Amino acid sequence: MTPRRHFIAAALALATGLALAGCSTLNAVTALLGNQVNFTQPQLQQSLDRNFPKHYDKLGGLVSMTLLNPHLSIPQGSNRLRLDFDLGIGALGSDSSRPSGHFALTSALRYDPTTRGLHLQEPTIEQVDVPSLGGVMNSSARGLLNNWLAGYARDEPVYRFDNSLLDRLGSRRIGRTDIENGQVVVRLGDN
Structure with missing residues (x-):
């Protein structure tokens, strides 16, 4: 193969790779459809990945908690993520920077114009597994987790517009934010 053909083959391979990467990016683009904006699980996950891990101290550092590796899912047929x-x-x-347990929550979402983001609404802790505490939460750890959850839902968006x-x-x-058909749907109205 001549150097020119090597160059053309390499350019085609690069263009194909960029086109495929562009296709996957297109799937994550926010869909604005008539009177609604749709968000997919990958979009929300990408936003979470940028904002974690998070570290919190209580009682002057006597108790600390780190939240790592967030994983967001939208169960089919559910109106909560x-x-x-x-x-x-x-x-x-x-050290609280290494995982010593796991917890899961479910929640609806709401839009907050102050942060221009989607926030947890009425989050519920579904599962807690902390083997170092005998698999259950003690009162200090439960209080720390509940305080974090209330503050997070109030102050920090899962996704920022x-x-x-x-x-x-x-x-x-x-307007209203719904979770339906595996997506988050933000309803729009006229001012």
């Missing part, structure tokens, strides 16, 4: 986390708990200065999406929405009002 599920979030699974690895959980690290430390006491008296011990970017400027390009808000520009596309223009003056339309963001």
